[in-house]
Amino acid sequence: MININVIDVESVSKRFDLPDGRTFDAVKSVSLQIPKGSIYGLIGQSGAGKSTLLRIINLLERPDSGRVVVDGQDLTALPKSQLRQARQNIGMIFQQFNLLQNATVFENVAFPLSLHGKRSKQDIAVRVAECLALVGLTEKAQSYPAQLSGGQKQRVAIARALAPRPQVMLCDEPTSALDTGTTRTVLQTLREINEKLGVTIVIVTHELAVVQDLCDRVAVVEGGEVVEEFAVADETTPRHSALGKELLLEQQRQHVLRDWEAQQPVV
Numbered sequence: 660m661i662n663i664n665v666i667d668v669e670s671v672s673k674r675f676d677l678p679d680g681r682t683f684d685a686v687k688s689v690s691l692q693i694p695k696g697s698i699y700g701l702i703g704q705s706g707a708g709k710s711t712l713l714r715i716i717n718l719l720e721r722p723d724s725g726r727v728v729v730d731g732q733d734l735t736a737l738p739k740s741q742l743r744q745a746r747q748n749i750g751m752i753f754q755q756f757n758l759l760q761n762a763t764v765f766e767n768v769a770f771p772l773s774l775h776g777k778r779s780k781q782d783i784a785v786r787v788a789e790c791l792a793l794v795g796l797t798e799k800a801q802s803y804p805a806q807l808s809g810g811q812k813q814r815v816a817i818a819r820a821l822a823p824r825p826q827v828m829l830c831d832e833p834t835s836a837l838d839t840g841t842t843r844t845v846l847q848t849l850r851e852i853n854e855k856l857g858v859t860i861v862i863v864t865h866e867l868a869v870v871q872d873l874c875d876r877v878a879v880v881e882g883g884e885v886v887e888e889f890a891v892a893d894e895t896t897p898r899h900s901a902l903g904k905e906l907l908l909e910q911q912r913q914h915v916l917r918d919w920e921a922q923q924p925v926v
């Protein structure tokens with residue numbers, strides 16, 4: 660992996676105003692460096708600030724202070740029109756897929772392409788076909804979201820996010836609404852996109868199995884702060900956070916299981 664950071668989050672903070680007049684510090688001076696081409700996990704308990712941090716990366720949530728640099732561009736310094744352009748480089752997918760229900764799969768994937776730029780209908784059709792092929796849904800182009808399984812809907816959302824050729828893809832709990840088998844196909848699709856296209860993936864999840872299956876590096880978020888950051892494959896450096904330790908235990912358990920399976924006689 661090339662050791663260049665495609666995302667540089669520098670000391671970002673976010674405070675929300677609560678209805679009762681108080682304030683809540685959801686993200687507290689967080690810095691993150693995300694290497695180009697990596698799959699980077701943000702994990703933490705519910706309410707830790709993971710989604711807010713993810714949404715800060717494409718400025719869906721504007722930080723009160725700090726900088727967000729994506730692909731060398733300081734998003735926090737851009738005027739609105741240029742920010743819209745820069746966001747083309749950052750795709751996003753959500754837990755609930757967020758597809759247009761009254762539009763076909765084809766139209767859903769074409770949507771971001773017709774919204775931005777001056778592409779011909781033919782160009783758009785070619786790109787949509789490419790993206791649907793990438794996620795294995797060529798046959799479903801004329802279906803409506805209601806006719807698809809959860810995993811297929813998420814793969815349409817992935818195709819839609821990929822259509823403008825982003826370098827970065829942000830994923831907010833992309834498999835939380837899916838069962839185990841479907842989760843596996845969606846993770847496989849994300850892995851292929853990372854490997855074939857070199858897209859950097861940042862994924863928020865509370866599922867440790869997802870981290871273990873997919874991520875190269877992970878940041879543990881607690882109370883709006885990153886309390887630990889490590890390479891998932893590094894099982895020798897001591898982990899400090901509860902989730903970091905839990906992840907390590909799960910990895911070791913998987914090794915024991917694998918060794919045990921390998922020793923079983925073939926019948």
Ligand SMILES: Nc1ncnc2c1ncn2[C@@H]1O[C@H](COP(=O)(O)OP(=O)(O)OP(=O)(O)O)[C@@H](O)[C@H]1O
Nearest residue numbers: 675676683685703704705706707708709710711712
């Ligand atoms: N717009 C908002 N106004 C007020 N408080 C908010 C707002 N958005 C988020 N919060 C609060 O900020 C905290 C962090 O929220 P966030 O969604 O980032 O957490 P999370 O780690 O992603 O949690 P979950 O896994 O449950 O989605 C929570 O306590 C949440 O209630």
